[in-house]
Amino acid sequence: MPERDCVTLNAMITGFSRDGMNEDAIKLFMQMQRFGFKPSEFTFAAVLCAGIGLDDIVFGQQIHSFVVKTNFVWNVFVGNALLDFYSKHSRVLEARKFFDEMPELDGVSYNVIISGYAWDGQVKESLDLFQELQYTRFDRRQFPLATLLSIAANTLDLEMGRQIHSQAIVSTADSEVLVGNSLVDVYAKCGRFEEAKKIFANLAHKSTVPWTAMISGYVQKGLHEESLKLFKEMRRTNVSADQATFASILRASANLASLSLGKQLHSFVIRSGFMSNVFSGSALVDMYAKCGSLKDALQSFKEMPERNPVSWNALISAYAQNGDGVGTLMSFEQMVQSGFQPDSVSFLSVLTACSHCGHIDKALQYFNSMTQVYKLVPKKEHYASLVDVLCRSGRFDEAEKLMAQMPFEADEIMWSSVLNSCRIHKNQELAKKAADQLFSMEELRDAAPYVNMSNIYAAVGQWDNVGKVKKAMRDRGVKKVPAYSWVEIKHKNHVFSANDKSHPQMGDIMRKIDMLAKQMEKEGYKPDTSCALHNVDEEIKAESLKYHSERLAIAYALISTPEGSPILVMKNLRACIDCHAAIKVISRIVAREITVRDSSRFHHFRDGFCSCGDYW
Structure with a gap:
């Protein structure tokens, strides 16, 4: 261009900032000063936006000083940009101080500071300011209703959600995308799925956000199969999943202990390009751990290009759930050596591992360090x-x-x-x-x-x-x-209980159990009838132990899967002492690794031994 002016330079700075080329935007802003062009309110807004992208608080403070020096502090547009900068750098105190000093406020000013408090977890301050905002003359359609709904969703405050919903309807803001998505989120998280589905159905544009809100709501309420059905429907409509979708659906897979489904989802995460995302990686670690595959959990952790406290906690928890006390404590120490501060989640996994392994003195030591060294409140x-x-x-x-x-x-x-x-x-x-x-x-x-x-x-x-x-x-x-166990065969979860005689292969299962009983007797196994807690004779007690739900599940797996393949059994209650002893013997007889997850932890049986060392 033979000539440049403030307008063209502002356009370039804004363009760089919007494209994430923040250093270029700031470099051009510096050149603008050398060229003798005076910045306008649009210049300051664009360059502060670039400063947010660079995560440089000092730069923002320098711009703040420049704004004061050039007398633009009176401009509400520039003031809001500064408020936004401080809020997004978690400097809520500075943001509030500047908010109180601004000579002019508008609805955007309130939106920014209310959202800043909400992001910082200061719910009361956010709600107090919202109450103050309602007595102003500003347009109610511009109120931060989406932010308030997110507070209601995260605190599971259904009544607050309904009140904000009413305000959205009155101001017709419920037709806005952000508000509509937030309404789906609050009703889904509060377990009001009929209302959530009704709002979801009426959305003009169903992006990834409301789909994920619905899926996440189902997962949080333990409706894992429903969440998977919804995920399949989302894929059929060609809506792309994001990191939050994968985190939720992997959690569903983990709670269903469906390893084959988890591996399918892992492949889908790779194809979608989210493997480098730290949250997707952490969810994979957690999923594999809860499916009893510690090996895959460790591999997923090793392959993560970036780690944060969430991923380290997933690793520590993986070791703890699978009864590896040494691995739990070692990974905790590695987390500290890597420069990350352990939090209450880290210490809970460590204490759980100490409990499962009988490390009393270490448990007391870590509990004390939690309060005295890391200043965490238990x-x-x-x-x-x-x-x-x-x-x-x-x-x-x-x-x-x-x-x-x-x-x-x-x-x-x-x-x-x-x-x-x-x-x-x-x-x-x-x-x-x-x-x-x-x-x-x-x-x-x-x-x-x-x-x-x-x-x-x-x-x-x-x-x-x-x-x-x-x-x-x-x-x-x-x-x-009622006690029940299930084992995954051919991508389906088959649920068994001691009273279930309806399965078409129940006769084959019973015969397999009787055959195993004879082999176990030869191996020296004797039933521990103290686990059969009924006032009947010893023979009937011993017979009843043979048909505990986990043994039915193992027998079904043995007649349904190839020889030598591993078996994963999930149980809703704690395994009894006799079943624990019996499965050790069975693992040696059938030469298979048998993993049992009961209500407390994982037990990995191999060659007649259990990973818990008979302490659980």
Whole structure:
């Protein structure tokens, strides 16, 4: 161009900034000063946008000084750009100070500062400013309704979501894309799928965002199969998945423990070009770990080009879930050496691993370092893990002392942990105390405390007390959770229970179990009838143990899969001692690796041994 002016330079700076060429935008801004051109409000807005892309707070502060020097601080357009810069650098205090000093405000100013507080997790401040905004003259259609709906979604505040929805309808802002997507998100996360589906169906444009919101909502509520159906439908409509979609759907695969599905999704992540994304990589680590494939989880972690605390936590948790205490503690130390600060999630995995492996002193050491070195405030689940470590090792006095000193009341999880350890160590006195605490609670997740106490009495032959506990359970209306296990065959989950006689191959399964029983007897296996907690003779007890749900699942896998192939069994309850001993023997007889995930952890059986070392 033979001549350049402020307008053309602004256009170039804006273009560079929009294309992510932030250094070029700033370089041109510096040249503009040398050429003697005076910046306008558009110049400052464009160059601050480039500063956001560069993540350079000092540069933004320099521009702020230049804005004051050139007397553009009065311009609300420039002021909003500065507010946006500070907010997106998590400098909410500076943003609020500047907001309070701005000579003129508009609806955008409020939007930026309210969103800044929301991103920073300061919900109260965000809501207080929104309340203030409602008394202004600004256009209600421009209110940050999408931000407020995201707060409602993340806090699962359905009532707040409905109030914001009403405001959106009144101001006709519900037709806007961001607001519509946010409405789907809030209703889905609050489990109101009928409302979410209705809003979703009426969206003018269904991008990846609302599809992912629906999928994520199903996953959060444990409706994993529904989330997979929706993901398939999303693919049929040719809507591209993003990192958030993959993170949600991999979580569904992990909770279904469907390794074959997880591997299909892994291939899809690769084809979609998201393998370099740290969140997709972390989700893959978590998925493989929860499917019992620690080898694949480690490989996925190694292949990640970039790592953050989330990916390290996924690795630490993978080791912990699979009972590898050494790997858990080693990866925790590697995370620290890599320069990442461990958080409460990291310590929870470490304490869980210590509990599963009986590392009492290490658990106490890490718990103390959490508070004294890293200045983290332990949550209830950290105390629960430490109580579990102490109780499992029989140190009940220390556990009771810790529970008395906690800054909150012991909950169902904690007392259930105490009760379970009392069953292992035959501490009937403390078991009764724990049971009384549990039975007096207003709500219980399931009948596990009643079943555990009943089993404690049954183990010592106190059948009258067994009857009293069962009567109390019936009177309260608490239903016993039926035991079931499932094993994946040909990409399908087959669910078995001890009472299920409807499967077309049940006869073959029973014959396989009887054949295994004879082979196991030759190997020296003897049933532990203390696990058959019914007042019947020993022969009937031994016979009933043969048909526990995990053994039915293993038998089905043995008659349905090639010889030597590994078997993965998922179980909804904790494996009993007899089944644990039986599966060790079966793994040696059939020369297969058998992995069982019960409600507590993974057990990897191979050649007659279990990875847990018989401590779980």
